Amino acid sequence: MEKIRILGIDPGYAIVGFGVIEYDGITFTPVEYGAVTTEAGELFTERLRAIHEDMEYILDKYRPDCMAIEKLYFTTNQKTAIDVAQARGVIILSASTRRIPVTEYTPLQVKSSVTGYGKAEKHQVMEMTRSLLGLARVPRPDDTADALAIAICHGHSVRWR
DSSP states (O other): OOOEEEEEEEOOSSEEEEEEEEEOSSOEEEEEEEEEEOOTTSOHHHHHHHHHHHHHHHHHHHOOSEEEEEOOOOSSOHHHHHHHHHHHHHHHHHHHTTTOOEEEEOHHHHHHHHHSOTTOOHHHHHHHHHHHHTOSSOOSSHHHHHHHHHHHHHHHHSOOO
């Protein structure tokens, strides 16, 4: 079977979780995962630049076939929502300039795809992500595990030929 390389992204501006996996329709294989971080005291424009540069590096190094990213959902802090939306835009633009297709998933879709239950708790999603990828422990920070779960969700959503 043909393998697809998926880059999962948990967007943010302090921490951007990323996870690169390969999926052949049966087995998920982790390639690399981690987090892009920015410093709280930096100018916001510098934080966006740093995210952009790190995303460019990740995209060039791992050459994903597609990107899966979490949809934004904020009900309380609008300033945070706007800042995360800007960081998300930088991330999506990095993929778009390379013609890498980007698909968005809600937290409910990710939970349902990874655990089979849309109201699963965070620790359940993280543990199932660890198990599906054959990892010894749940990746840290949480944003990294979330990014891997988003990539798994996309793998489950891809139509296989």
